Amino acid sequence: MEDEHNYSASNYRTPDGAPTDIVIFTITSRERESGKKSLPIRELQLLLIQRKVWPFIGKWALPGGFTRESETVQECAERELLEETGVSDVHIEYFNVYSMPGRDPRGWMISHAFLALVKEDVLLDRRASVDAADVRLLRVSEALSLELAFDHGIIIGDALHKIREKMLTTTIAKEFLPEEFTIGELYQVIQTVIPEFEEKNFIRKVTSTQIRKGIIEEVREETGELKSSNKYSQRAAQLYRFTDYEPQLSIYS
């Protein structure tokens, strides 16, 4: 350090590390065994790792790792996501810092928490990391009922709050949907994240009102005809895709 410049911060205690923790959400879908075509059962799940080293050995924890001097915390989170789950090129977003003294028995650790939103199929070939005894997808309710390592229960709670807010105010629903989707699928994804969500005339609001219809658009065949899918229903449903328009909300207008 540059002592010739009269810099004194190095005389003080410095952090023992800058870890990242990644809350990886996915929505699983499972067919109902009704025989007929129907909408799947969807569940919001998150990926946890069972620790096999001290501290909190045996406890479930968020994936993550220590930031290196040569990278940003965002790069660290992306690297750890890749190393621990084999996933890259997904939505991964910083959301909060956790710095409560004593939160990590290993020392003074200020942790940076990220939110990753991953489609189910991307996680199918996931693999355990070298320092994790096990990797598993758990329902959010399950995960929160476990005794988690560190302050990860708090982090997950905050992440859940954040994803619920963003589901209604941004177009992150697209992170859980295929490129082309039906209005029924979109509605289900929103409800999976926010169970109390209910909009009576959802299809109209999202397709027919001036201010909102800009966020999604109808998909057409090469021939120009409207493209539809009967994956979930007898009657085929119109397919939509998200545009790149992000609506600006305001409480004053």
Add this chain to the structure above:
Amino acid sequence: MEDEHNYSASNYRTPDGAPTDIVIFTITSRERESGKKSLPIRELQLLLIQRKVWPFIGKWALPGGFTRESETVQECAERELLEETGVSDVHIEYFNVYSMPGRDPRGWMISHAFLALVKEDVLLDRRASVDAADVRLLRVSEALSLELAFDHGIIIGDALHKIREKMLTTTIAKEFLPEEFTIGELYQVIQTVIPEFEEKNFIRKVTSTQIRKGIIEEVREETGELKSSNKYSQRAAQLYRFTDYEPQLSIYS
């Protein structure tokens, strides 16, 4: 460190500090010299400190300082705000982390940036800190045209983006207003932060529409009569206050 637990992070390079940087916004108001009563000229300003130690000596910088092991980054920001400006009990909110390698010549510093919103009068008795040559309020446009220390230009740009977003989606306008205010003042505060903001029938939207009128309420005298003020106009204007209701916005409803 607990080497007996086989913990190896201490073998790695650790950060040289966890500083906080605080972007302190205020709205100044200045009377127009028209003789008659009129709305003041309001300006969005921020508080900067001129550095008197290496690095970036002489350059303008955000107030802030190093987090201690015994405190959270939020507590550090609040402490530094108090030490450097004499201000406490104001809105101060974490908004982002800055970790680009090389951002600080003193070493590996991961900085936590806060947004503070302060009423003008609270800053009147501000005082220079022990390690700052000068403290000054600058217009945002001025501040951004200066050569700032570290990556503080980027941090201020991000803070400005954040405050503009929050001005429209939350009730932070109250941080710049007295407890009781007129619709004209509220409108001015919003316009000071977002110059392009314009709502033709603002007074009606904010007072008469079902979904929005919950965010402010009329102030009454002890006698029960509506309370008004003629501070800015010949004709007295109704006074309002914010309720504690925070509206939930949604792009889907």
Add this chain to the structure above:
DNA sequence: TTAATAGTGTCTTTCAGACACTATTAT
């Protein structure tokens, strides 16, 4: 035929947007 989902018709009430208009009162 039925189950399951997709989508429409229609009515009422509320809101948005425009803009001319009236109200108040210190100077």
Add this chain to the structure above:
DNA sequence: ATAATAGTGTCTGAAAGACACTATTAA
């Protein structure tokens, strides 16, 4: 009287909210 701000009247068209109704088609 005037300047400066506060606030209302009124019209149009769009959207919200409710809810019954029709449409499609594999099984």
